[in-house]
Amino acid sequence: MSIATFALIFGIAYLGAGVLGLIPAALIPPPADAPPTTFALLYGYLLGLFPVNILHSAVHIAIGAWGLMAWRGAASPHVFARSLAIFYGVLALMGLIPGMNTLFGMLPMHGHAVWLHAGSAAIAAYFGWRSEAVKMERRRVAERRQRMMPVARERRFGLADRRQMAYSGV
Numbered sequence: 001m002s003i004a005t006f007a008l009i010f011g012i013a014y015l016g017a018g019v020l021g022l023i024p025a026a027l028i029p030p031p032a033d034a035p036p037t038t039f040a041l042l043y044g045y046l047l048g049l050f051p052v053n054i055l056h057s058a059v060h061i062a063i064g065a066w067g068l069m070a071w072r073g074a075a076s077p078h079v080f081a082r083s084l085a086i087f088y089g090v091l092a093l094m095g096l097i098p099g100m101n102t103l104f105g106m107l108p109m110h111g112h113a114v115w116l117h118a119g120s121a122a123i124a125a126y127f128g129w130r131s132e133a134v135k136m137e138r139r140r141v142a143e144r145r146q147r148m149m150p151v152a153r154e155r156r157f158g159l160a161d162r163r164q165m166a167y168s169g170v
Helices: 003-020 054-072 077-096 112-129 133-156 162-168
Strands: 044-046 050-052
Touching: 003 054, 003 077, 003 112, 050 054, 050 112, 054 077, 077 112
Parallel strands: none
Antiparallel strands: 044 050
């Protein structure tokens, strides 16, 4: 999978999660033992698993839009993947620290959101820093196909094969 395809998939996923976080029917009220937040607008558990509020959903929408822009070429997919890896890695670590798991009461980042952020960071790091050897191999295959095209074209149009012409003395 190319890094642009990664940006498209993550862009759609995070844009969808952000929009879904703005729909009250998709949110379950937080349990009594959940860490309190000062930004309680649309605070709940998305699909009963992931703690979100309106700021968290806005961040998801912004990251989703950035991913779609990276896929379209308006932004660099490499920068998107590397930034996403660092950003979500930091959020996953902050979610493990009890005093920081709500980012000072603004963004809830505890519970299942920790492993989701860590997984997103790992996948983004893979695509952001993987080797470009795969592209080089594809380029060699494409160049070889270009060199072979004249022979294939001659065969397709019924022209004589070069090997037959060399041995027949024509």
